[in-house]
Amino acid sequence: MQNESTPEIPLAADGRPLEQSLQRALRAQKIRAFLLVVPLLVFVLITFLAPIADMLYRAVDNRIVSETLPRTVEALSDWEESENEPPEEDVFIALYYDLFFAAENKIHTRLGSRLNYQETGMSSLFRRTGRRVDRFDTDELTDAFIDFDPRWEDPTHWITLSEHPEFANQLPETAGVWDDWTQLLIAEEDELSEEEPEDLIYFALYRDLNNIGQPVALMDNWSETVSAAQSFEPVSLREQFADADEDWLLPSVWGTIKRFSPTITDGYLLNAVDMQKTADGIEAQPESRQIYGLLFGRTLFMSLVITISSILLAYPISYFLTSLPMRKANLLLILVLLPFWTSLLVRTSAWKVLLQQQGVINDLLVWVGLVDDANRLVMMNNQTGTIIAMTHILLPFMILPMYSVMRTIPPSYVRAAKSLGATNWTAFWRVYFPQSVPGIGAGSILVFIMAIGYYITPAIVGGTEGIFISNRIAYHISSSLNWGLASALGGILLLAVVILYWLYDKFVGIDNLKLG
Amino acid sequence: MSEAQDDQFVVFDSVQKSYDGRNLVVKNLNLDIAKGEFLTMLGPSGSGKTTCLMMLAGFETATHGEIKLGGQAINNIPPYKRGIGMVFQNYALFPHMTVGENLAFPLEVRKIGKADREQKVKRALSMVQMDDFMHRRPAQLSGGQQQRIALARALVFEPELVLMDEPLGALDKQLREHMQYEIKHLHEQLGITVVYVTHDQSEALTMSDRVAVFDDGIIQQLATPEELYERPTNSFVAQFIGENNRLMGTVSTIDGDQAVVKLDNGAETSALAVNCGAAGERTLLSIRPERVQLAHEAKQNVTQAKVLELIYLGDHIRCRMDVHGDTNFIAKIPNAPESHRVAVGETIDVGWPADDCRALDVRSA
Ligand SMILES: Nc1ncnc2c1ncn2[C@@H]1O[C@H](COP(=O)(O)OP(=O)(O)OP(=O)(O)O)[C@@H](O)[C@H]1O
Ligand SMILES: [Mg+2]
Numbered sequence: 111m112q113n114e115s116t117p118e119i120p121l122a123a124d125g126r127p128l129e130q131s132l133q134r135a136l137r138a139q140k141i142r143a144f145l146l147v148v149p150l151l152v153f154v155l156i157t158f159l160a161p162i163a164d165m166l167y168r169a170v171d172n173r174i175v176s177e178t179l180p181r182t183v184e185a186l187s188d189w190e191e192s193e194n195e196p197p198e199e200d201v202f203i204a205l206y207y208d209l210f211f212a213a214e215n216k217i218h219t220r221l222g223s224r225l226n227y228q229e230t231g232m233s234s235l236f237r238r239t240g241r242r243v244d245r246f247d248t249d250e251l252t253d254a255f256i257d258f259d260p261r262w263e264d265p266t267h268w269i270t271l272s273e274h275p276e277f278a279n280q281l282p283e284t285a286g287v288w289d290d291w292t293q294l295l296i297a298e299e300d301e302l303s304e305e306e307p308e309d310l311i312y313f314a315l316y317r318d319l320n321n322i323g324q325p326v327a328l329m330d331n332w333s334e335t336v337s338a339a340q341s342f343e344p345v346s347l348r349e350q351f352a353d354a355d356e357d358w359l360l361p362s363v364w365g366t367i368k369r370f371s372p373t374i375t376d377g378y379l380l381n382a383v384d385m386q387k388t389a390d391g392i393e394a395q396p397e398s399r400q401i402y403g404l405l406f407g408r409t410l411f412m413s414l415v416i417t418i419s420s421i422l423l424a425y426p427i428s429y430f431l432t433s434l435p436m437r438k439a440n441l442l443l444i445l446v447l448l449p450f451w452t453s454l455l456v457r458t459s460a461w462k463v464l465l466q467q468q469g470v471i472n473d474l475l476v477w478v479g480l481v482d483d484a485n486r487l488v489m490m491n492n493q494t495g496t497i498i499a500m501t502h503i504l505l506p507f508m509i510l511p512m513y514s515v516m517r518t519i520p521p522s523y524v525r526a527a528k529s530l531g532a533t534n535w536t537a538f539w540r541v542y543f544p545q546s547v548p549g550i551g552a553g554s555i556l557v558f559i560m561a562i563g564y565y566i567t568p569a570i571v572g573g574t575e576g577i578f579i580s581n582r583i584a585y586h587i588s589s590s591l592n593w594g595l596a597s598a599l600g601g602i603l604l605l606a607v608v609i610l611y612w613l614y615d616k617f618v619g620i621d622n623l624k625l626g
Numbered sequence: 627m628s629e630a631q632d633d634q635f636v637v638f639d640s641v642q643k644s645y646d647g648r649n650l651v652v653k654n655l656n657l658d659i660a661k662g663e664f665l666t667m668l669g670p671s672g673s674g675k676t677t678c679l680m681m682l683a684g685f686e687t688a689t690h691g692e693i694k695l696g697g698q699a700i701n702n703i704p705p706y707k708r709g710i711g712m713v714f715q716n717y718a719l720f721p722h723m724t725v726g727e728n729l730a731f732p733l734e735v736r737k738i739g740k741a742d743r744e745q746k747v748k749r750a751l752s753m754v755q756m757d758d759f760m761h762r763r764p765a766q767l768s769g770g771q772q773q774r775i776a777l778a779r780a781l782v783f784e785p786e787l788v789l790m791d792e793p794l795g796a797l798d799k800q801l802r803e804h805m806q807y808e809i810k811h812l813h814e815q816l817g818i819t820v821v822y823v824t825h826d827q828s829e830a831l832t833m834s835d836r837v838a839v840f841d842d843g844i845i846q847q848l849a850t851p852e853e854l855y856e857r858p859t860n861s862f863v864a865q866f867i868g869e870n871n872r873l874m875g876t877v878s879t880i881d882g883d884q885a886v887v888k889l890d891n892g893a894e895t896s897a898l899a900v901n902c903g904a905a906g907e908r909t910l911l912s913i914r915p916e917r918v919q920l921a922h923e924a925k926q927n928v929t930q931a932k933v934l935e936l937i938y939l940g941d942h943i944r945c946r947m948d949v950h951g952d953t954n955f956i957a958k959i960p961n962a963p964e965s966h967r968v969a970v971g972e973t974i975d976v977g978w979p980a981d982d983c984r985a986l987d988v989r990s991a
Contacts, residue, residue: 520716520718522714522715522716522718523718523720525683525685525705525712525714525718526712526714526718526720527720527731528684528685528704528705528706529683529684529685529705529706529708529710529711529712529780529789530706530711530712530731530732530735530779530780530783531706531709531732531735531736531783532706532731532732532735533704533706533735534704534706536735537706540731541720544722545721545722
């Protein structure tokens with residue numbers, strides 16, 4: 111018998127273990143069910159998860175530095191900021207090449223803005239230097255080469271040189287620059303043989319010829335060329351850069367470049383929590399620039415206040431609605447949803463009309479005499495305004511889940527409690543309320559998560575005191591164009607929501623959540 | 627408490643109830659319930675049983691009339707002060723509390739000490755044989771188990787009066803019968819007063835001391851189960867409780883409690899005048915199938931009947947025949963050696979004693 115060892119496993123009619131054949135039977139069903147879900151899954155993945163993943167990646171993405179300044183980043187690896195000296199000449203040379211091509215491609219300003227997020231002044235430094243970099247005094251070397259042999263002026267002469275099999279071996283720097291040069295021309299759809307080589311190619315050649323060990327004749331008249339080049343007057347790029355902008359001699363500028371040269375950075379995330387990366391490691395931002403902690407705290411605190419005031423308002427309303435016959439309750443629910451019929455902007459602006467100092471509420475209070483005309487209440491452009499308007503706007507999201515949960519609580523529970531001797535209050539608190547908690551939980555999570563990310567209403571009625579972190583995110587996305595920081599802030603917000611979710615699950619239980 | 631009050635532990639005094647201000651759901655209810663009694667309210671759906679119970683428990687107020695408990699009017703006493711135990715149709719066990727917490731709830735709100743509480747909860751649980759289920763949630767119990775917990779919860783604070791609204795409605799037949807026995811047993815053991823609502827007549831008959839048959843907001847008859855079955859006082863009760871054969875006719879003469887009724891096919895039969903009005907009025911004759919006499923047993927009111935159908939039921943045989951033009955006339959023939967055997971298509975004599983043929987009112991419906 112094949113099943114001697116495990117006689118207790120029940121067998122199906124065909125002799126297989128029952129469990130196995132059950133699984134086989136269910137598999138087809140599962141696959142079919144899964145196929146039905148696939149379109150939705152793909153849709154969600156593409157339109158929802160992918161953008162979020164992309165956003166989260168932007169918060170740490172820092173490829174721009176090493177892609178724009180590849181040679182500089184490499185050359186800087188031997189330099190330490192702690193020595194408090196600007197780097198050696200070879201770093202300036204690398205920067206010269208990199209910056210030249212970046213300027214040609216017009217991406218040096220982008221790099222400048224990127225680095226400006228970390229240290230102010232970087233943007234103008236790059237912009238200014240970018241303008242100057244093709245007018246450096248390296249043309250002296252160009253002229254020297256051409257004086258020595260006018261053929262160097264001819265692009266075809268260069269092409270011939272570059273086609274020599276030993277070109278890259280003998281003249282590595284020249285070969286690297288030449289490569290980038292040809293690519294630049296291809297991208298600009300120019301003819302290589304018609305464009306006069308730029309100064310930096312002559313400069314690279316000059317450098318290579320001065321560093322050459324065992325020269326191999328790459329062209330005719332080669333050894334003369336080598337010895338001539340070795341007698342040319344050198345050009346100090348360090349001086350050239352310093353000439354373009356003195357800041358290039360500051361170690362801190364180079365420190366910033368070096369610190370932010372890896373392709374992945376924690377710089378945005380640190381900024382998002384009011385920290386920064388300095389030469390001495392990670393430090394808090396100066397007091398005056400610490401705003402995100404305050405904004406996060408305020409956003410969380412105000413969202414909490416909004417959630418609590420929504421609960422306080424929505425609970426009696428929902429309770430009242432459940433005590434009504436279905437028809438009336440449905441009618442009133444439509445009224446609850448009425449605000450959705452007008453645009454969010456209109457509703458928020460309506461609050462502006464109500465809350466401003468010359469607004470309806472103040473007029474009314476003054477007229478009644480509760481408030482003196484001189485001391486009209488300030489209810490707008492501060493936190494009060496944001497809390498009032500947002501509570502109103504988010505209230506339906508609290509009422510709906512609460513109501514749907516309360517509807518399903520049979521009146522017999524409260525009756526049972528009373529028949530067992532509980533007063534109205536005890537019956538409510540011990541029996542009714544615990545059963546309505548899933549509704550409160552669902553409503554709170556909805557309202558809180560929506561509040562935490564709200565930005566139109568705070569922007570309109572919040573003033574400076576009442577704005578949320580989202581307003582800052584919006585600013586970085588559309589005004590300062592610092593998407594990395596915006597993403598980092600968004601990522602932290604997401605993290606906060608996930609943590610809250612987790613806390614909720616831990617203390618209330620996610621299966622206690624009833625959204626309808 | 628005096629003896630007189632013991633007979634009138636619960637009193638409904640001309641109680642009326644209307645929900646909408648147009649229709650009376652309970653019409654002029656007068657009912658005395660004695661201490662220690664097991665009284666059942668029996669009636670079809672919508673007859674107002676739950677409403678009566680709710681008024682007694684305090685969840686509905688009577689539109690008119692007075693309800694007294696232990697000699698005291700309770701119309702204005704809130705439910706939680708009435709001290710009435712209640713078992714709801716859907717049990718209403720608090721889903722967020724364990725069984726133990728459910729049972730402790732009425733004790734807690736009465737501020738009974740922890741030690742005392744635990745002891746009482748244990749006692750109540752063992753009373754319904756559910757000792758091991760203290761820490762379960764109601765959702766983890768079967769229907770029958772939930773029912774027992776609901777019962778224990780209604781009893782744990784030792785109320786003198788317990789109301790049960792169709793507590794066994796959701797159980798299967800076997801479990802229902804078992805629970806009927808247990809409830810009855812607890813009633814006897816604890817000496818409590820029980821008002822029990824059901825629409826299952828056999829449940830009412832087996833459990834109750836007295837049964838109040840409800841229809842249309844009125845008590846049609848209030849009597850012991852035996853009385854109710856043997857001597858229904860109106861056609862509704864006769865039809866609602868047990869099986870009966872109905873013959874329509876007109877009263878010819880009445881002499882004391884004896885009446886002669888002229889049936890619609892012209893034949894005459896003698897009957898017991900229970901609720902039939904004066905001579906010349908229409909009446910409905912009710913004869914229990916097991917009181918119909920066949921062949922040579924038939925002595926009184928003998929007539930010819932054609933056997934239409936026989937159904938073998940083991941302990942007896944149901945015999946459907948045509949009697950006085952009624953083709954649904956049923957006789958029960960006991961499955962005994964001395965019983966008369968009949969065959970389908972045969973014509974035999976049938977008859978019934980005048981005392982078993984009750985002349986009742988004709989309901990317009
Ligand atoms: N809250 C209410 N509002 C209006 N009418 C009601 C209400 N409760 C009950 N009724 C009506 O009162 C009548 C009696 O209802 P009740 O619940 O007392 O019947 P019941 O005898 O318990 O029936 P069942 O056996 O189906 O439980 C019904 O016609 C019902 O429609
Ligand atoms: Mg009912």
